[in-house]
Amino acid sequence: xxxxxxxxxxxxxxxxxxxxxxxxxxxxxxxxxxxxxxxxxxxxxxxxxxxxxxxxxxxxxxxxxxxxxxxxxxxxxxxxxxxxxxxxxxxxxxxxxxxxxxxxxxxxxxxxxxxxxxxxxxxxxxxxxxxxxxxxxxxxxxxxxxxxxxxxxxxxxxxxxxxxxxxxxxxxxxxxxxxxxxxxxxxxxxxxxxxxxxxxxxxxxxxxxxxxxxxxxxxxxxxxxxxxxxxxxxxxxxxxxxxxxxxxxxxxxxxxxxxxxxxxxxxxxxxxx
Numbered sequence: 393x394x395x396x397x398x399x400x401x402x403x404x405x406x407x408x409x410x411x412x413x414x415x416x417x418x419x420x421x422x423x424x425x426x427x428x429x430x431x432x433x434x435x436x437x438x439x440x441x442x443x444x445x446x447x448x449x450x451x452x453x454x455x456x457x458x459x460x461x462x463x464x465x466x467x468x469x470x471x472x473x474x475x476x477x478x479x480x481x482x483x484x485x486x487x488x489x490x491x492x493x494x495x496x497x498x499x500x501x502x503x504x505x506x507x508x509x510x511x512x513x514x515x516x517x518x519x520x521x522x523x524x525x526x527x528x529x530x531x532x533x534x535x536x537x538x539x540x541x542x543x544x545x546x547x548x549x550x551x552x553x554x555x556x557x558x559x560x561x562x563x564x565x566x567x568x569x570x571x572x573x574x575x576x577x578x579x580x581x582x583x584x585x586x587x588x589x590x591x592x593x594x595x596x597x598x599x600x601x602x603x604x605x606x607x608x609x610x611x612x613x614x615x616x617x618x619x620x621x622x623x624x625x626x627x628x629x630x631x632x633x634x635x636x637x638x639x640x641x642x643x644x645x646x647x648x649x650x651x652x653x654x655x656x657x658x659x660x661x662x663x664x665x
Contacts, residue, residue, distance in 0.1 A: 415664055416632065416650075422462030422659040431653040432544070433481035434595070434641035435489065443643060444512070445653060449477035449495055455512065460651065462659050473507045473519040479544040480595055480641065482553065484574065487512070490553060491519070496542040499533040499560065506546075506553065508576060522553075524572055524579045537563045544640070545596035545607060548574060554623050555581065556593045556607060567593050567607075569624065587625040595642040597650075604629065608642040608652065611635050613662075636660050 424431055430448040437443055437457060442465055444455045453475045457465040470491070477495025484490070491507040507519035529541050539560035546555040557568040566588045570581035595608040598618070605623065607614040613634045617627035638655040645651055648664035 417663045417665055418634075418636075419661050419663070420658050421460060421661045424458065424462050424653060424657040424659060425456070425464040427464065427467065428456050428458070428657070430640075430655045431657070432479050432640045432655070433492065434643040434651065434653055435481035435483040435597075436600075436643050436645065438483070438487050443651065444481055444483070444489060445641065446478050446481065446491065447475065448479070448640075448655070449475065451475050451478070453478075455481075455489065455491070455509075455517075460659065460661070468512055468517055470507065470509055471516055471518040472521075476503070476505075477501075480546050482546055482548040482597075484548045488548075488574075490546075490548060490574070492543065492546050492555075494543045494546075494555070497560070499529075499539045499541045502532055504543075506572070508574075520576050522572060522574075522576050522579060524581050526570065527580050527583055537561050540564065540566070540568060543570075545593045547596050547598045547605065549598050549602060549618075549623060550621065551575070552623075554584075554596070554598075554605075556596050558592045558594065559589070560592075565590050571623075585624045585626075594640045597643050598623075599644045599647045601647050603647070606642060606644075606650065608634075608639055610639070613642070613650075 431445045432448040433446050435444045442459050453473045454469045479495045480492045482490040489509040493505040506522040509517050509519050540557050542558040543555050544558045551574050553572040553574050555570040566586050569585040571584050591609040593607050598605040613632050615630040617629050619627050641653045643651050650662040652660045
């Protein structure tokens with residue numbers, strides 16, 4: 393297990409935090425429409441100018457296209473899907489959208505799913521499904537010290553999906569990285585890596601050029617380099633403090649700038665300067 397940049401408070405992290413944080417200007421730029429009461433996922437539209445988002449558990453099985461100012465552009469109900477606990481979004485370069493129905497607060501779910509929408513611009517978008525399980529979960533739920541099978545963060549990269557666990561253990565504080573094929577079907581996720589972390593991961597995204605990825609947590613954003621196409625925790629590049637209420641979704645605007653939404657309906661832009 394790797395132990396890197398877990399708090400932004402150590403001497404080492406303070407230097408990195410300053411380096412990353414000083415490069416970003418943070419502004420609230422909009423308010424989400426009332427129909428999006430609990431924005432939990434965020435993904436850049438293929439038009440490059442707007443975003444897809446959705447509500448958390450209990451919301452409609454629908455995606456909402458919003459402008460960066462928060463105005464609703466379109467509402468798209470997704471057929472053949474249900475919102476049991478939608479937590480994050482990922483988009484492939486060909487326009488496929490992946491919806492992570494993998495929220496698992498109690499760690500007891502055995503029906504974890506990721507919906508695949510081939511054409512969100514269709515009059516009635518329809519989803520296929522990936523059903524998956526974690527290879528290291530044997531009990532539903534596991535013992536309290538092993539409550540690390542919730543997930544609210546993932547992204548697409550080179551025909552793979554990369555999932556980051558939201559750890560609910562009070563004693564074993566780390567996040568795990570799993571991999572799935574993006575094709576569909578029933579799968580057992582592959583455990584790829586782990587990282588000691590003293591906070592919970594709520595969203596993730598990879599830059600359009602595939603050279604870096606970020607993890608959004610309660611209180612910070614972690615930055616990692618993707619080296620030779622390998623997604624892991626081996627090349628952390630920064631940690632910046634980011635306390636903007638209950639921030640639940642992050643997406644790259646381009647290879648540097650970022651957009652974040654929180655469950656209080658705020659849209660925050662991080663502009664690299």
